[in-house]
Amino acid sequence: MLPAVVVQALVTALVLAVVTPLTGFGATVEANLRPLTVYTAVTPMSRADFDEGLSALLDANPALERRVQAKALWMRTPMVVGESFTMLVALRADEHADFLRRVGNRLVEGVLPAPGTDGAAIHADVARARRMKVGDAFGRLVDLEDATPGRFTVTGIVDGPSRVGLVDFDYAAMPTFVLSRIESFQVVYAKPGRKAESDAYLNAAKDEAGRPALRVWDEAFWRKRTEKMLENLPTILNAVVGSISVIVALVVVLLALIAFQARSDEFALLLAVGITRRRLAAKVLLEHLLCAGAALLLGLGLGYGFLAWWDVAVLRPKAILIDFFAPYPLALAATLPLVAAAASAAILTLRLRRMDPVAILQRRNA
Amino acid sequence: MSADVVLAARGLTLVYGEGPRRVRAVDGLELEVRRGEFVGLVGPSGSGKSSLLFLLAGLRRPTAGHVELLSRRLDDAPDRNAEARRRHVGFVFQEPFLVPYLSVRENALVAALDADAGPRVEALAARVGVTPLLDERPHRLSGGERQRAGLLRALVNAPDLVLADEPTAFLDHPTGHAVMDVLRAEVGRAALVVVTHDPEMLAGADRVLHLRDGALEAAPGPSTTC
Numbered sequence: 346m347l348p349a350v351v352v353q354a355l356v357t358a359l360v361l362a363v364v365t366p367l368t369g370f371g372a373t374v375e376a377n378l379r380p381l382t383v384y385t386a387v388t389p390m391s392r393a394d395f396d397e398g399l400s401a402l403l404d405a406n407p408a409l410e411r412r413v414q415a416k417a418l419w420m421r422t423p424m425v426v427g428e429s430f431t432m433l434v435a436l437r438a439d440e441h442a443d444f445l446r447r448v449g450n451r452l453v454e455g456v457l458p459a460p461g462t463d464g465a466a467i468h469a470d471v472a473r474a475r476r477m478k479v480g481d482a483f484g485r486l487v488d489l490e491d492a493t494p495g496r497f498t499v500t501g502i503v504d505g506p507s508r509v510g511l512v513d514f515d516y517a518a519m520p521t522f523v524l525s526r527i528e529s530f531q532v533v534y535a536k537p538g539r540k541a542e543s544d545a546y547l548n549a550a551k552d553e554a555g556r557p558a559l560r561v562w563d564e565a566f567w568r569k570r571t572e573k574m575l576e577n578l579p580t581i582l583n584a585v586v587g588s589i590s591v592i593v594a595l596v597v598v599l600l601a602l603i604a605f606q607a608r609s610d611e612f613a614l615l616l617a618v619g620i621t622r623r624r625l626a627a628k629v630l631l632e633h634l635l636c637a638g639a640a641l642l643l644g645l646g647l648g649y650g651f652l653a654w655w656d657v658a659v660l661r662p663k664a665i666l667i668d669f670f671a672p673y674p675l676a677l678a679a680t681l682p683l684v685a686a687a688a689s690a691a692i693l694t695l696r697l698r699r700m701d702p703v704a705i706l707q708r709r710n711a
Numbered sequence: 712m713s714a715d716v717v718l719a720a721r722g723l724t725l726v727y728g729e730g731p732r733r734v735r736a737v738d739g740l741e742l743e744v745r746r747g748e749f750v751g752l753v754g755p756s757g758s759g760k761s762s763l764l765f766l767l768a769g770l771r772r773p774t775a776g777h778v779e780l781l782s783r784r785l786d787d788a789p790d791r792n793a794e795a796r797r798r799h800v801g802f803v804f805q806e807p808f809l810v811p812y813l814s815v816r817e818n819a820l821v822a823a824l825d826a827d828a829g830p831r832v833e834a835l836a837a838r839v840g841v842t843p844l845l846d847e848r849p850h851r852l853s854g855g856e857r858q859r860a861g862l863l864r865a866l867v868n869a870p871d872l873v874l875a876d877e878p879t880a881f882l883d884h885p886t887g888h889a890v891m892d893v894l895r896a897e898v899g900r901a902a903l904v905v906v907t908h909d910p911e912m913l914a915g916a917d918r919v920l921h922l923r924d925g926a927l928e929a930a931p932g933p934s935t936t937c
Contacts, residue, residue: 610808611808611810611811613808614804614808614810615810615821616793617768617770617796617802617804617808618796618797618802618821618822618864618865619793619794619795619796619797619798619800619822620793620797620821620822621790621793621794622790622793702770703765703770703771703789706765706804706808707761707765
């Protein structure tokens with residue numbers, strides 16, 4: 346039984362170690378979405394900019410605390426597969442400290458961008474992933490492959506639960522960025538506890554012609570968009586883990602049959618002394634369930650041990666966040682030993698039903 | 712049928728194989744064994760001794776006839792006799808068949824009827840002479856010790872019928888006699904049927920039956936025919 350336990354444990358650990366980081370897109374997305382639990386970004390739906398009419402519409406929001414003019418740039422961050430983009434919010438310098446406080450971040454190194462300069466305070470995860478430090482430059486003018494237009498110099502590192510960075514609004518309003526179609530938007534801060542009401546108002550706001558007036562980049566919009574982007578991932582993972590489960594179940598059944606053959610004398614003896622086949626089958630089932638339990642515990646231990654090391658040594662330095670105890674990978678990993686146990690118990694029960702104890706005992710006596 | 716008849720075979724027949732390979736291992740056998748009786752069963756190799764013993768234990772389905780254990784007819788389907796076998800029959804095999812990962816004590820307890828058979832195993836172990844070995848695993852035992860451990864398991868439920876298939880075949884003479892002494896001691900309250908090639912081991916038998924080609928050569932009677 347030990348080889349079967351080891352095989353199941355190793356594959357359980359493997360599934361856990363592979364699937365958990367793949368579902369870690371979710372954890373990274375959560376970090377990117379976190380700022381939108383504090384504010385909502387809005388852009389004009391059909392107009393070039395916020396004119397008086399749109400501004401009045403925004404100010405009529407009964408749940409509005411205040412609104413701030415902003416621009417958005419994106420900073421490339423590597424992922425397990427492909428890249429994610431972390432927002433660099435361009436705000437006027439006097440808004441920086443308040444913004445950081447609201448999203449739960451703080452400056453941990455350097456200084457915030459000074460007015461009219463190319464300074465950028467980037468998030469520590471992004472700095473780690475892109476191996477950047479204070480004084481480094483980035484942007485398309487530094488590296489043609491970079492997704493961020495223009496040129497920025499890292500002046501500070503911010504850290505906290507919201508993966509977002511800050512640049513200066515006036516610098517981002519320069520012609521270089523206008524040509525790069527960097528959209529203007531309004532950061533809308535709702536009154537405490539009234540963000541949902543505020544978002545509902547913004548989504549329902551209509552212009553004079555009765556058409557939607559605002560494009561609302563709220564948490565719900567981004568979450569839906571991200572989920573759509575990742576909607577096929579579980580299908581692929583299910584197929585891969587399902588195939589692995591079948592292969593492992595076959596291996597475990599084979600090992601169980603070998604173990605059964607080695608124990609045929611024992612089973613024949615137990616049948617001969619009056620143990621019923623039903624009781625023996627229950628014993629076999631119990632043994633397999635115990636083995637599956639042991640394999641699961643061992644596999645989870647190995648899997649989480651490996652993940653802990655991988656997280657510290659590889660993933661975190663690349664700004665890839667993983668949800669350690671996500672239920673989906675855990676369920677997939679747990680399915681494997683249970684499927685193997687059920688398959689081998691079923692096969693062995695059939696073998697047990699057909700077993701002739703007398704033939705075995707007589708063969709041994711011969 | 713007398714009330715003290717523990718085991719009866721009525722027209723017991725076992726045929727296996729087909730065509731030219733068809734063998735009548737047991738052929739219309741009639742037999743009664745009473746409580747307190749020690750019956751020896753001898754015969755040349757292939758005469759059907761072991762097959763008969765497995766039939767008597769309800770472990771094989773007879774082709775014809777039937778077996779009665781304590782006046783109750785055994786089912787033709789061996790699996791349905793499991794409870795009766797466990798409760799009333801102790802089977803001693805030529806090769807003791809001990810579960811390798813269990814101790815001698817645990818091997819005895821696998822067949823025990825009740826959960827509190829521990830003290831009974833201790834007492835029986837003293838009689839069988841395996842008290843110091845109770846916590847040993849089978850691989851540490853000699854052939855004689857293994858056979859005694861097998862005896863312990865066969866007798867743990869104080870069976871009404873003890874069936875022994877060549878219990879001394881792999882043992883030296885002194886050890887074989889010691890094993891037979893334990894079995895004979897059971898005769899007081901049980902019936903004992905022993906298959907053996909060694910006539911010496913049947914000293915004290917009430918009857919010795921000769922089996923040839925599946926049939927008894929002489930009608931079973933009270934006299935020893937050995």
